[in-house]
Amino acid sequence: MLSQILYALPFLAKGFAITLWVSLLVVVLSLIAGVLLGVGLVYGPAPLRWAVRIFSDTIRGIPILVLMFFVYYGLPAAGLHLQSFWAAVLALTLFKTAQVVEYVRGAVASIPKGQSEAAMAIGLTFRQRLTSVIFPQAFRRFLPPWINGVTDAVKGSALVSLLGITDLMQAINQVIGRTYEAMPLYILGALIYFSVNYALSYASRRLERRFAFIRD
Amino acid sequence: MATSSTPALLDIAEVSKSFGQVAVLRSVSLQVAKGEVVTIIGPSGSGKTTLLRCVNFLESYDGGSIRIDGKEVGYRDAGTRQRRSERDLAAMRAETGMVFQSFNLFPHLTAAGNIMLGLTKVRGKSSAEARAIAEHWLGRVGLAHKADSLPAELSGGQQQRVGIARAVAMEPKILLLDEITSALDPELVGEVLAVVRSLAEDGMTMVMVTHEMAFARDASTRIVFMADGGVSAVGPPKEVLAAETTNERLRTFLARFRASHF
Ligand SMILES: Nc1ncnc2c1ncn2[C@@H]1O[C@H](COP(=O)(O)OP(=O)(O)OP(=O)(O)O)[C@@H](O)[C@H]1O
Ligand SMILES: [Mg+2]
Numbered sequence: 346m347l348s349q350i351l352y353a354l355p356f357l358a359k360g361f362a363i364t365l366w367v368s369l370l371v372v373v374l375s376l377i378a379g380v381l382l383g384v385g386l387v388y389g390p391a392p393l394r395w396a397v398r399i400f401s402d403t404i405r406g407i408p409i410l411v412l413m414f415f416v417y418y419g420l421p422a423a424g425l426h427l428q429s430f431w432a433a434v435l436a437l438t439l440f441k442t443a444q445v446v447e448y449v450r451g452a453v454a455s456i457p458k459g460q461s462e463a464a465m466a467i468g469l470t471f472r473q474r475l476t477s478v479i480f481p482q483a484f485r486r487f488l489p490p491w492i493n494g495v496t497d498a499v500k501g502s503a504l505v506s507l508l509g510i511t512d513l514m515q516a517i518n519q520v521i522g523r524t525y526e527a528m529p530l531y532i533l534g535a536l537i538y539f540s541v542n543y544a545l546s547y548a549s550r551r552l553e554r555r556f557a558f559i560r561d
Numbered sequence: 562m563a564t565s566s567t568p569a570l571l572d573i574a575e576v577s578k579s580f581g582q583v584a585v586l587r588s589v590s591l592q593v594a595k596g597e598v599v600t601i602i603g604p605s606g607s608g609k610t611t612l613l614r615c616v617n618f619l620e621s622y623d624g625g626s627i628r629i630d631g632k633e634v635g636y637r638d639a640g641t642r643q644r645r646s647e648r649d650l651a652a653m654r655a656e657t658g659m660v661f662q663s664f665n666l667f668p669h670l671t672a673a674g675n676i677m678l679g680l681t682k683v684r685g686k687s688s689a690e691a692r693a694i695a696e697h698w699l700g701r702v703g704l705a706h707k708a709d710s711l712p713a714e715l716s717g718g719q720q721q722r723v724g725i726a727r728a729v730a731m732e733p734k735i736l737l738l739d740e741i742t743s744a745l746d747p748e749l750v751g752e753v754l755a756v757v758r759s760l761a762e763d764g765m766t767m768v769m770v771t772h773e774m775a776f777a778r779d780a781s782t783r784i785v786f787m788a789d790g791g792v793s794a795v796g797p798p799k800e801v802l803a804a805e806t807t808n809e810r811l812r813t814f815l816a817r818f819r820a821s822h823f
């Protein structure tokens with residue numbers, strides 16, 4: 346049994362690499378899109394605010410699995426053909442972006458009004474108030490939920506296996522199909538996902554402390 | 562006092578302002594000459610804070626005009642009420658300092674950093690120059706040793722002194738102070754008022770709202786009593802705070818005030 350699993354390790358490692366690659370793409374792309382849209386939601390002109398609000402509410406109201414199938418099977422009908430890998434990344438990114446938008450909105454909204462007023466009172470322009478006063482503070486509020494969301498993204502990436510992509514989850518299923526050693530492999534898989542997320546949580550606690558308003 | 566021969570540094574003329582249906586300022590007029598310390602007193606909701614906020618255009622106003630050094634605040638001109646550009650507004654606000662009841666220090670910046678922000682971003686100083694100015698003002702408010710402390714590491718009184726230093730380091734033409742000791746424990750009020758007093762002695766023009774009557778009496782050149790969104794009485798402290806005033810509202814206010822504070 347052990348030898349069979351050892352034999353499958355390189356295959357599992359490849360799956361793990363895909364999992365990390367999908368997660369990384371989703372996390373980075375959704376961070377960029379989510380921050381831009383989130384700032385648009387708070388400070389943008391009315392039409393942009395409505396558009397982002399509708400986008401975010403819609404996406405967050407759809408199960409992520411439905412979103413993925415919609416992108417993979419539905420978009421070709423609209424003339425957009427994506428490889429399963431990119432369809433999965435796009436769906437997960439849309440989903441994550443909607444969350445990041447809300448983190449950004451929440452973080453900015455949590456900064457007391459007195460902060461921008463104090464910044465106004467010393468003569469900072471709108472842009473300076475954002476970059477020097479609001480964003481540095483909002484960043485600290487944004488960090489904890491966002492990092493939580495990163496671990497969700499790693500876990501959620503397992504869904505791409507449903508589009509036939511050989512990520513860690515899919516690799517495990519395939520090895521089980523060949524070896525019939527379900528429990529050991531699922532435990533191994535759980536350990537790997539857990540390790541990644543544990544490392545992320547640890548890093549996040551370090552980050553949060555690094556940016557606290559009080560020094561240790 | 563402002564007379565026709567010495568044009569007022571701050572000229573508030575018939576300013577009115579409503580929040581929705583509620584008239585908060587009703588044709589308020591007040592002139593403040595350079596070097597004056599004017600204290601505004603009055604019951605809660607009489608419009609004191611709103612008036613101060615209009616002076617640096619944290620709040621817009623609906624009618625009348627506010628001028629600092631002859632320049633219309635907030636609007637390109639009082640007639641058309643066309644709002645100034647964002648850049649213009651920022652430049653104008655840099656000429657008035659404001660100290661807040663809740664301090665509103667930037668929590669992510671040190672005491673020195675709080676003071677340096679406006680100096681570097683608005684006044685265009687190098688960070689070395691800004692640091693030197695920040696240290697000078699921190700020294701003036703007795704906090705030379707706290708330059709690198711974060712606001713969360715300071716007491717309320719120390720935070721408010723940084724707040725004052727942040728405002729005056731910009732060398733504003735006029736300093737606005739809104740109940741700056743109201744959020745402080747009683748034993749910390751004195752250290753903050755001492756700083757205000759020393760600024761007054763240096764000739765800083767100030768308009769302040771306070772409930773510290775003894776301080777207002779000693780430190781002010783004039784006291785303004787506001788009621789119902791209007792100026793109900795104005796004059797030298799001794800006149801306005803006289804117990805035998807004929808102004809009915811003022812007498813009630815003072816009586817109630819004495820009953821609750823002494
Ligand atoms: N942003 C706002 N929106 C609506 N109403 C407001 C707003 N700010 C103030 N008001 C109202 O305007 C009136 C004057 O308020 P203001 O804060 O100027 O009074 P104040 O004299 O400073 O009172 P206090 O002594 O309690 O600080 C009050 O009735 C208040 O409820
Ligand atoms: Mg007030």
